Amino acid sequence: MGGSASLLPRDALGEYQELTFLSKQEILLAYKRFSELLPKQERENACSARVPKSHILTLPELRANPFQHRICHVFSTSEAGDNSMSFEDFLAMLSGVSVALPKGTFPVPTDFDDDGTLDRKDLEQLVNCLTGQGEESRLSRAEMEQLIQNILEESDINKDGTINLSEFQHVVSRSPDFASSFKIVL
């Protein structure tokens, strides 16, 4: 840890602490993990380098996550659109799903088509993500319909057939599991 600590400048460390919900140790650890993802020759300037998506996804915490692509997509600031990540994106990702998160800031990567609301298609995709790839674990058509219907009944307060952000926050912030589940721990 000491070695990597010296690599990350002190003032940058302080700034990152201001900007994220992570503690010093966590940032240092994140830095270490991030630089491990980089090829050897790029390790010196890990702050400016970008890690391609395929490497990011080798992190065990993300590998098992059904939303991995979505998370990468959402947090990457890459111009090229290849979903690669810089260290800052990486930190933002960890902070965005961190422990001390104020309720409602981070909707799960649910809005698959980026249109700002959760419609039936999004919900369906979400359910498919959650139930995994296996054929036997998939829900049947009727079950899916029923499920989505129920969800919309519960959370679509203004009955427009989609769940918008505030509705989403309203629902999620009441959940007892919310704080404990929305975090990626390195």
Added chain:
Amino acid sequence: MPKHEKSTEGNDGSGDNEEGSAAENEENVKGTDKGRKRATPRTARGHGRGRARHGDEENEDDEDGTRRAGHHRHRNRRRGRAAGNEGSDSDAEAAKARKNQANQKSKEDDEEEEDGKGGKSGKGKNEKKVDKKPDKKGKKEKANKKKKDKKKSGSGSDSDSEEEPITEEELAKLKEEVEEKKKLIATLRNKPWKMKKKLSVLKEAQLFVEKFEGALGKGKGKKFYAYKVMMTKKWMKFQRDFENFKTACIPWEMKIKEIESHFGSSVASYFIFLRWMYGINMILFGLTFGLVMVPEALMGKPYGSLPRKTVPRAEEATAMNFATLWDFSGFAQYSVLFYGYYNNQRTIGWLKFRMPLSYFLVGVGTIGYSFMIVIRTMARNANDDGGGDDTSFNFSWKMFTSWDYLIGNPETADNKFASITTSFKEAIVEEQESRKEENIHLTRFLRVLANFLALCTLAGSGYLIFFVVRRSQKFALEGLENYGWWERNEVNMVMSLLGMFCPTLFDVISSLENYHPRIALRWQLGRIFALFLGNLYTFIIALMDEINLKLEEEKIVKYNMTIWEASLYNGTIPENSTAPPIQVDPADVPRGPCWETMVGQEFVRLTVSDTMTTYITILIGDFLRAVFVRFFNYCWCWDLEYGFPSYSEFDISGNVLGLIFNQGMIWMGSFYAPCLPAINVFRLHTSMYLQCWAVMCCNVPQERVFKASRSNNFYMAMLLFILFLSTLPAVYTIVSIPPSFDCGPFSGKTRMFEVISETLEHDFPSWFGKVFGYASNPGLILPFILLMVLSIYYLNATSKSYKEANLELKKKLQSQAEENKRRNKQKAQKSNEQEENPFETEPPKPKGGKQDESTPNQDNKKGQDGNESKKTGQPQEASSSQVLQHPSLAPSSHYPPQSQAGNLPPPSIAVTRPPGPRRYGMPGYPPGNPCFPGPQPGMPRGPHNCR
């Protein structure tokens, strides 16, 4: 100050200034995304503009440009609004700026005159007068000071005032701005922006604060202000360092996180609980070790000086044998580890340490501290739950929060997938209520059967313990020397074995019931709890019997003692009875049975044997099984890994309960065996490592993974219950059984708590004793208890009424949401008709726009939580000039759920805004425009597929 400004702004500004200033930083930053370079916070921007546009005209501006710019900006805003021209076109602004300056100058001249009147007789007086002012007007002080300083140094007051046009208003404004910047820095992490933007904003804000913080304090207050600022900075830094230090101090953090990522949060919750327990035991250990054991060892009479501190002659031969020591008798029995060793001397050593009192208070303090910490933790957990009692979002929660983001292991992830699927299916089935009738009957029958079986097991184990304890008493009466190891340790072994096998049995039984795992866990916990409780109480009852026996024995010994003493005197010095008593080796003195030490020993033995069984279970049940499965799988006729033995799962409920009961024994026994917390600390420490290792190397993730967040308080409630149950016998023995006559710190007293009255008598003035006597009078205590009951009742009633109010609010919210929705739909339809191509052309702003927009702002301001999250009504500048608007201001901070739906879609916006920048909260989203992706909040991304 803000109030004052608001009043000057009149209706027009409608409080935009106050709230806008909080928002403006944010709003500016939003601007960066959208082409217009507005990234800098407001002041800087204003400054820049001022320079660019009318830098030539206002040379004097340069000296104190930025400060002035802030002022200008303020004025400009005001003016701009008054003119109804929010477009902020540069010409108008320049003109206005000039005008403003004129205004400002005249105003300052007025002030100058005012000052001048006071200062007729000389500068000194002037100063005095000005000095008085700040007391009344607060922040004015600095401004005046500043001016005064200038006057002193400069030549003419009028020209000076032109160069230094800082009014108190400006300064206050500046100060406010600095405060806002600070606030911005503090809340920056909540903002769903890109990291880069955050960084730049942070740097900007820090620079600003750095620059102007010093400028704020001038004159007399300057030093103090600078000092204050410095101290706040230092304090902040210290706090952060301390925070870092604290997190660095949390032990086993990485270990637990690793486990968390492999097994999900439920297994990790056990280890967190274990760690918490370790912390508590450390404190208990500190208490007993620091206040009882060490003082006695250092200052008390040394070993061998008294009969109670010496091994009796009969046991001397075996006192140092390992078997004896392992049994905590022999030498260990006559040491600081146990109650009997302590002397009843009132004060010991040169410190006059009140040993008996300290012993008593530590015993009470241990229990009191434990109660306090458990209840406090429970209350905190209850707060964290945050109204999770509401079941109206069953499906949505399943949907949105069921993934455990901590899972980092593919196998666990697979299990999680499966469990989510089943939970979905179950929920659907439950919702449809299409369960077949016979199915219900079968389930009911099975559940009844399961409960019956569990009850049988409980009764059987209770009887077994009772039987064993009775038998051991028989052995004890006949003398243990005639029996072997098994007979001596029968009770402990049987209890440990029961604790080992019964939970497994319950597990098998509970598989009959087919409950949801979370509910099944509760049942399982409840049953094991009953089992352990039964065992423990049978054990205690047996102990009580034994205590009574010892008390009987003690009477006989006392009688024998007198005979022995008499014979001693008679035998050796019959002629001189006044001579000093003969020196007898303390080991030869006959002594009583000392039931307290016996109780302590029993608890210590129980703890140790419990620990050993746990470890052995881990080694055999987990490790050896895993080794067997792993290596014999190559040469076995069926698949061992997926077939019968497979690897073991981590048994959360059993482990948690083991921990809780172990703690109960510590609480019960630590009064009679001060070493017990130390042993427990050691046990917890080793078991942390052992179990972490065992979990990582030989357990597989549970088949039905579930999250633990709800179980936490359940554990705590059980712990509290056990704490209560374990204090009962301890308190009973302390209060109602006379202490042994020849051992322990309370020997010679009729009851242990008499040490309090003794201390009151000797160490406190007499009036204190009197007061205490009055206070302990039942006439006072009974009303006090009554008062407490009443207050509990009152608090209960208030909490109920709060709950009702909550429900009421919820209803209101729903109806309001309905209404909003209706209105929105209408308006959205209207606007859809009006605007054909909303993305390229900027539709003219409807007339009602401004008013409509200002209303939500005001509402926000009034609302207690006036946070940015609901700033659906935007300050005008931003809304009209930017085609694409960043929606990110919507979800930036924490807000109470009640206020959410009410604020959902401010109805006005759907009409007054071009649909282009329509944000999340707005329904009636025009269909067929897939190319406008509102970026996700919290996911700071610009539109991606639309470029």
